[in-house]
Amino acid sequence: MDDWALDLWDYRRRVHEMYREVRRGGAGAGTRDEWVQTRDELFANHPQ
Numbered sequence: 001m002d003d004w005a006l007d008l009w010d011y012r013r014r015v016h017e018m019y020r021e022v023r024r025g026g027a028g029a030g031t032r033d034e035w036v037q038t039r040d041e042l043f044a045n046h047p048q
Contacts, residue, residue: 004047011048018042 018038025031 007047011042011046014042014046
């Protein structure tokens with residue numbers, strides 16, 4: 001499997017995990033802040 005395909009799979013897995021954690025955490029401000037931090041790190045550092 002090519003590196004780009006593995007990177008895409010990893011990216012999708014991480015995004016899925018982020019949303020799963022939001023659903024578990026409810027609607028609190030802490031949940032949103034954690035989601036934003038994780039999203040920003042993913043966008044800044046992931047090759048996809």
